[in-house]
Amino acid sequence: MNKRTLTLVTLLLWGALMSWFWVSGRIVAYLHPQFHPLVAAAGIVLLLLAPLWWWATRESGAGCSSCGCHHEHGEEPRSRLSAGAAFGFVVLLLPVSTAFFVSPGQFGEAAIMNRTIVTSITQLPSAVPETAVLDEAPVLGDADEVPDVAQWPEAQEEGVEYFTRGPDGAIQLETIDLLFAAEEPALREQFADQRVSVTGQYVPPRGDGSARFDLVRMFMVCCAADARPIGIAVSSPSLPVAARMGWIRVTGKARFANDGESVQPFLEAESIQEVPAPREAVLY
Amino acid sequence: MDHWFWFSASDFAYGFLSVVLEGTPFILVGVLLSGLVDVFLPPRVLARVLPRNPVAGILLGGLLGAVLPMCECGIVVVIRRLLRKGLPLSNAVAYMLAAPIINPVVAASTYAAFRGQGAWEMTLWRMGLAFGISVVVASIVLFLRRGSVLRPDLQVPEEIADTPEHRAPAEKWAAVVRSSVGDFLDVTVYFLLGAAVATLFNTSVNQQLILPLSENNALSVAGMMGLAALLSLCSTSDAFVAATFTAFSSAAKLAFLVFGPMMDLKLVFIYGLVFRKRFIALLVVLLFVLVWLSCTQLPIGNFRG
Secondary structure, three states, X not given: OOHHHHHHHHHHHHHHHHHHHHHHOXXXXXXXXXXXXXXXXXXXXXXXXXXXXXXXOOOOOOOHHHHOOOOOOOOOOOOOOOHHHHHXXXXXXXXXXXXXXXXXXXXXXXXXXXXXXXXXXXXXXXXOOOOOOOOOOOOOOOHHHOOOHHHOHHHHHHHHHHOOEOOOOOXXXXXXXXXXXXXXXXXXXXXXXXXXXXXXXXXXOOOOOOOEEEEEEEEOOOXXXXXXXXXXXXXXXXXXXXXXXXXXXXXXEEEXXXXXXXXXXXXXXXXXXXXXXXXXXXXX | OOOOEOOOHHHHHHHHHHHHHHHHHHHHHHHHHHHHHHHHOOHHHHHHHOOOOXXXXXXXXXXXXXXXXXXXXXXXXXXXXXXXXOOOHHHHHHHHHHOOOOOHHHXXXXXXXXXXXXXXXXXXXXXXXXXXXXXXXXXXXXXXXXXXXXXXXXXXXXXXXXXXXXXXXXXXXXXXXXXXXHXXXXXXXXXXXXXXXXXXXXXHEOHHHHHXXXXXXXXXXXXXXXXXXXHOOOOOOHHHHHOOOOOOOHHXXXXXXXXXXXXXXXXXXXXXXXXXXXXXXXXXXXXXXXXXXHHHHOOOOOOOO
């Protein structure tokens, strides 16, 4: 196979791969929504470049003398492959195709532990809860600058009722909502001792024999490379039977522990249920 | 902390793919621009518009990102093409180092990420320091021989006669495609190698390792620069990550934001498309020393509000 054909294969494979991520919706696990159109556009451009490349190199003489792409001697599109060019194509084709099949679309326990679980909203200056009760809220950047919840009309008028309740009456929350509430006294007061239901991934306790585990949800700013695990502790009479990093829904009482320096939210579990991964497993 | 390294193939594959998906559109923009420059920008036009004074050229190069914004992944292929067209080396280096930071998108993302932590101060310091360091490095490059900096295939700019202006329009567009695709293959190989190394660190190394450094200013600045190099984040989003290191001083976070887009693991590979290995090593040391000195010696203070 000469360089011209391998280049065509590379462009088609990359174009198909990027288009597939977008068309299949698999992209939501990898990138923030603002990048999705860019991936779609890149896939289309690469797929268009493939036939254009074939056309642009159609003449047998089209090579170094006219293409302006400054190949090394012997690297014209129709020439046989040198060892360097062959290595280049292996790098272009093999890792991406392998990763495409191997990648589970979410981080496992190793990456979560290497990034350390975020347990305070002050470690996420750009975080705004998805549930939108705090849409009007100034973004928290520092524990000393916690804004007054009175600035947010919805929260004041409707309180916890602003959140959706499940069939069992439990307030449906994300892990990030509880971290937010921990920093906000008025909101904390409204959530404390309420029955809430939170969905996340199960991170088992690490070696100390306790039944207190973590419930985490990834928060992404741009791509998975910058995603951070947002977690809350869950105390439970027994550990869930779910797989490590499996998706569970914990229903129980929201509590806030104050050690004098910071306030940490935790859940006292009443029931734990295995659930399928949400369509958008990552919070943005 | 009970471990410092924990590798998982599936985590690696997931992180690697996300970096590839994020970076590829920007590389494509770079190579398409590069193809257009190759075919439609005659060297004599470039020679005519550039300032004859080398210092003015460096200053212009440092500010060019404000009107021609490029991310660090896409810019290398563009400056490679511009160097072939006769852009002076020092101007190219100033543009290459400054443009991924001094551009409207990065200014806006830095401001947004640091709301509540001195957003204006951080944004202005980031832009100002990036400009200053780019100009200083480019001024040093001014005194280096082109042959000692650039790869052999880039050392001689194209002759004016080589410009394919006589071609038919269809042939010119065919040349744009050949040039863009050639560049795409070249830069993507380096990008993939860099992304793989960066992802290995990003997903496998325990990031708590650097936390003890936060207690010492000099070490915290160096530690955050090292982290920026290992994580190899895009300059449009790195501010959101830097802002989360609340235990670190503003100076350390500033060092992260200035050093990362100029030099990281991924860029070490991509710079290999243009520069000799010895120059890349010099660039690593120079940038490290300049950013570290600036962030430890300048009166940066701790930004609030």
